[in-house]
Amino acid sequence: MLIRLILVGTLIAVYQSASAQEFPVKPVRILVGNPPGGTADLIARQLAKHLSGVWQQSVIVDNRVGASGVIATDLASRATPDGYTLLVSAPGPLTTQVILSDKLPYDPLKDLTPITVLAVAPSVLMVSTKVPAKTIAEQN
Numbered sequence: 001m002l003i004r005l006i007l008v009g010t011l012i013a014v015y016q017s018a019s020a021q022e023f024p025v026k027p028v029r030i031l032v033g034n035p036p037g038g039t040a041d042l043i044a045r046q047l048a049k050h051l052s053g054v055w056q057q058s059v060i061v062d063n064r065v066g067a068s069g070v071i072a073t074d075l076a077s078r079a080t081p082d083g084y085t086l087l088v089s090a091p092g093p094l095t096t097q098v099i100l101s102d103k104l105p106y107d108p109l110k111d112l113t114p115i116t117v118l119a120v121a122p123s124v125l126m127v128s129t130k131v132p133a134k135t136i137a138e139q140n
Contacts, residue, residue: 024084027084029059030044030047031086031087032064032072033063033064033069033072033093034063034065039090040090041063044088068096068097069092069093070101070104073094074104076112077112086115088118095108
């Protein structure tokens with residue numbers, strides 16, 4: 001019985017010390033694989049502004065442009081898994097690039113964990129007003 005009480009007391013002490021640690025205690029970095037001014041960048045900057053206010057800590061947007069988002073995604077996949085590096089990405093580096101590239105430096109299913117969908121961006125198909133078609137079927 002005494003051993004159980006000691007064990008429970010030790011677990012409670014460990015839990016309380018672990019839960020007393022605050023996050024974040026240093027700046028958080030949000031990686032973006034698109035240039036400044038693009039949709040992903042604007043979303044990341046709004047997120048950074050919001051999180052900075054909530055956490056009372058700097059949240060920095062770090063644009064790592066190139067390779068259709070693979071550079072930023074690779075950096076995120078290799079970051080220390082402590083929550084201080086986030087990735088805002090369009091679906092491409094996590095879906096399309098897996099099909100198009102034989103040698104991705106990361107596996108999106110094994111190396112990254114999705115947190116949330118930040119935005120949904122609809123796409124529109126348009127044609128010149130000089131084209132008589134008004135629907136896709138009429139285009140043929």
